[in-house]
Amino acid sequence: MALMRYAEALNAALREEMTRDPSVFLFGEDIGRYGGVFKVTRGLQEEFGFNRVRDTPISEQAMTAMAVTAAMTGTRPVLEIMYADFMPLTLDALVNQASIYEYIWNGQVKMPFVLRTQGGGGAGAAAQHSKSLDSMVAHIPGIKVVAPSTPADAKGLLKSAIRDDQPVVFLEHKLLYNMRGEVPEGDDVLVPLGAASVTREGTDVSIFATSRMVHESLKAADALAERGISAEVVDLRSLKPLDLNAIKKSIAKTNNAVVVNEGWNFCGYAAEISATIMDFCFDDLDAPVARVTMPDMPIPYSEPLEMAVLPNAEKIVAASLQTLA
Amino acid sequence: MKNSPSIDEQIEIFRKMHVVRQLEEKLGALHKEGKTRGPIHRCDGQEAIGVAATAMLDDTDYVMSTHRGHAHYIGKGLDVYPVVAEIFGRTTGSCAGRAGHMLVADASKGMIGGNAIVGASIPAATGAALSNQVLGRDAVSMCIFGDGAAQTGICHEAMNMAALWKLPIVFVLEHNQFGLTVDTDMQSPIDDLSIRAAGYGMPSEIVDGNDPVAVYRAVGAMVERARRGEGPGMVEAKTYRLEGFSTSDMGGYQKDEDIAAWKARDPLKVAFDQLKAEIGEDKLKTIEAEAVAEVEAAFDKALSDPFPEFELFNASAAYSEVV
Numbered sequence A: 001m002a003l004m005r006y007a008e009a010l011n012a013a014l015r016e017e018m019t020r021d022p023s024v025f026l027f028g029e030d031i032g033r034y035g036g037v038f039k040v041t042r043g044l045q046e047e048f049g050f051n052r053v054r055d056t057p058i059s060e061q062a063m064t065a066m067a068v069t070a071a072m073t074g075t076r077p078v079l080e081i082m083y084a085d086f087m088p089l090t091l092d093a094l095v096n097q098a099s100i101y102e103y104i105w106n107g108q109v110k111m112p113f114v115l116r117t118q119g120g121g122g123a124g125a126a127a128q129h130s131k132s133l134d135s136m137v138a139h140i141p142g143i144k145v146v147a148p149s150t151p152a153d154a155k156g157l158l159k160s161a162i163r164d165d166q167p168v169v170f171l172e173h174k175l176l177y178n179m180r181g182e183v184p185e186g187d188d189v190l191v192p193l194g195a196a197s198v199t200r201e202g203t204d205v206s207i208f209a210t211s212r213m214v215h216e217s218l219k220a221a222d223a224l225a226e227r228g229i230s231a232e233v234v235d236l237r238s239l240k241p242l243d244l245n246a247i248k249k250s251i252a253k254t255n256n257a258v259v260v261n262e263g264w265n266f267c268g269y270a271a272e273i274s275a276t277i278m279d280f281c282f283d284d285l286d287a288p289v290a291r292v293t294m295p296d297m298p299i300p301y302s303e304p305l306e307m308a309v310l311p312n313a314e315k316i317v318a319a320s321l322q323t324l325a
Numbered sequence B: 001m002k003n004s005p006s007i008d009e010q011i012e013i014f015r016k017m018h019v020v021r022q023l024e025e026k027l028g029a030l031h032k033e034g035k036t037r038g039p040i041h042r043c044d045g046q047e048a049i050g051v052a053a054t055a056m057l058d059d060t061d062y063v064m065s066t067h068r069g070h071a072h073y074i075g076k077g078l079d080v081y082p083v084v085a086e087i088f089g090r091t092t093g094s095c096a097g098r099a100g101h102m103l104v105a106d107a108s109k110g111m112i113g114g115n116a117i118v119g120a121s122i123p124a125a126t127g128a129a130l131s132n133q134v135l136g137r138d139a140v141s142m143c144i145f146g147d148g149a150a151q152t153g154i155c156h157e158a159m160n161m162a163a164l165w166k167l168p169i170v171f172v173l174e175h176n177q178f179g180l181t182v183d184t185d186m187q188s189p190i191d192d193l194s195i196r197a198a199g200y201g202m203p204s205e206i207v208d209g210n211d212p213v214a215v216y217r218a219v220g221a222m223v224e225r226a227r228r229g230e231g232p233g234m235v236e237a238k239t240y241r242l243e244g245f246s247t248s249d250m251g252g253y254q255k256d257e258d259i260a261a262w263k264a265r266d267p268l269k270v271a272f273d274q275l276k277a278e279i280g281e282d283k284l285k286t287i288e289a290e291a292v293a294e295v296e297a298a299f300d301k302a303l304s305d306p307f308p309e310f311e312l313f314n315a316s317a318a319y320s321e322v323v
């Protein structure tokens, strides 16, 4: 085990995979000489050269489309899109290109690329630099979506994503980059895609959370414990493919579910998890599924306003209590 | 002349152009009988570009095409039979009937592939060129795109990166005078779109797109350059779309006199005239008849092939275990 920050864990994953496989290369805005605006790619251009760590012009649409065909012609590109808010620019490449070819070309091509981006609020970055658009990408069949909440998962999931033969959108969180945590050492320590993780066991209510909301949910679980309520926190971490068994198992135990996601409420990722629970766990539920999400409005700038819209531990506690009432 | 096709290459181009024309005419006839499915974008009159521009490429070179790709498919070496079978949605199609006529691919021939999002083939080919450069392969990639696609924003992004990084790519602009129905002067303030190449520091050449030898020479020079690592180039081939935008086009916007003028310079005639002194009219007519017969046989066979069985695509399933 090594104590690492989330950003350092990502950096280590990139370095190890680039060392292991010469077909892995990185491109994105300001990622080379400067090391990325969140410093995830620090030192990699020096180590691997410009050919494999490219600073690009500001061209998200073409970059993403290029990652798609670079992936199907023998490389494993890892593209950095600086903010999740810029993901709308990448959508044609994801919706109409990356997601279709393996199927419509009858298996003639593979699509091993990773699109890394970071989202989330709480940093005062305002309405165009704070969003979580998880559901927008998770909606697309053929695109995998991953959102690590710890340094260990950041490393293990990124390595799995790079080795995967399908497109993976890898969602980081700007407020997690400095978080420290123990990271298992070893080049081949992977965290598989498609597996959730039970972060805290409990028996009364299951809190299904993603990304930074896992940490808010853990705080909420502490607060609930003080009231004698035992909350289980499940970090979904692989938003798609989704670990349905983990959800079923947890609800079979607790009979109550709260879903927490930083994206907008309507048609959001939490809505999909709620519907999934309805589809597969209805008979195990004692109460309707509760959602804790972002209200359906732009993310405001001023600190008290931004804090008012973000989901947090307090809101998770309230939702849990309501579910159990 | 430098970069000219050999006589054998010229004959092969002539033959493939006839395969494409026959394919288009058969599709037109079957559409009239109500026997085709979905819109079909014919390229009658544009065969010289797709066939000659791809004639000097190897299977390891990549071509990214458009919604109007039949000449590109045949040019890049696909047999007409799996293409026809694909157009009719049969199991024997290049993509087992999953793709349809706009999205045909054969990765073993480097055709990846048709693309019906206008403009999308431009970054697509650029990405394949990037992959070639990263891996140090000497393969090139070619983007064939229309005058409509040239107006997209993504065209600028991709060409800028291609030129910036000296990627091994050739942009072949098939200027057939129309977007969907709009004339070129309703889409762009300039006639010669390739002057934009200068803005990227990229060489360009304008050629008569109905002359396969001229297309081959201009494109061949750019392919050589790109293969040597000297960066991208653009060829703007001027041509004319003789048929409607697609089989569902209701017409009314193409002028009779324009159609007549371009028909007089039909690329099949140009190709015939270029070869007749070399190999004689009879030989050319035989090649033509063989091409027609090949296409007829492809249709007969494909139309009696079975349709695919439906199966869910589990590789894109939302849950990690099969539900």
Ligand SMILES: Cc1ncc(C[n+]2csc(CCOP(=O)(O)OP(=O)(O)O)c2C)c(N)n1
Pocket (backbone or CB within 6 Å): B066, B067, B068, B116, B117, B118, B119, B145, B146, B147, B148, B149, B150, B176, B178, B179, B180, B241, B245
């Ligand atoms: C992004 C996008 N916008 C619009 C269309 C509808 N459309 C299909 S082909 C076409 C015209 C394309 O013109 P051009 O690139 O010159 O190709 P041509 O049809 O002349 O071969 C249009 C508008 C589309 N398929 N994709």
